[in-house]
Amino acid sequence: MEHTQSSPLWRRTATAAACAAVLGVGAAVAPAVAGAALSFKSGLRDFTPTAAGPFDGASAKLTLVGTDATQAVFVVHGVDPAVAGRTFGAHLHAGPCVAGNGAAALGHYNHSTTAPPTVNDQTEIWLDVTINDGGNGQSMARVDWAPAAGPRSVVIHANPTAADGTAGARLACLPVEW
Ligand SMILES: [Cu+2]
DSSP: OGGGGHHHHHHHHHHHHHHHHHHTOOTTSOOOOOSOEEEEEEEOEESOTTSOOTTTTOEEEEEEEOSSSEEEEEEEEOOOGGGTTOEEOEEEESSOOOTTOGGGGOSBOBOOOSSSOOOSTTTBOBOOEEOOTTSOEEEEEEESSOOOOSEEEEEEESSOOOTTSOOOSEEEEEEEEO
C-alpha cells in the first residue's frame, strides 16, 4: 500500500534537515548520502603530552555516512576557549592515532590515482574547525568516494589548511578505525 512507503523518505529528509540545522547552513546542502554510517567518538590523543595545548582534555566525534559517496561531519568539544575564533586544520589521515607520535598518522588519506597525488578538498577529507566561545567547533565535508577501512585518524593541526593541503604542526588526533 503506497502510504506505508512514506516513512523511510520522511526519515531521510528529517536527517538531512537536522544535519543542516546543526551546522547552521541552508537548503543548499545536498541530502545526506544513503547507506552505511560510521561514528567515532572519544577523547583526543595529544601528540605532545608534555606540553600544554588548546586541545588538552578535548573530545571529538567523526561521522561518515555513505557507501559510494561520503558525507563526513566532525565535531570537537572541550577546546580551550582562549583560542576562540581560530581555525585549525583537520583531515582524515591514512594511519592510526597514537599519542605522542604524530608521524604514525602518516599522510592525508588521498583518493586520487595520479603520481604525485592530486591534493584538494575533493581528493582528501578536509575538516577544518573554527573554535567558538564555548570551546566547540564543527565542520562537514562531502566527497564522491568512500575511504577504505583501516586504522586511520583525524589529525588536528596548528593552522588552517592551505591550498596545498599543509596546515602546520600536528597537535592531536581522533582514532578512526573500522
Ligand atoms: Cu592533516
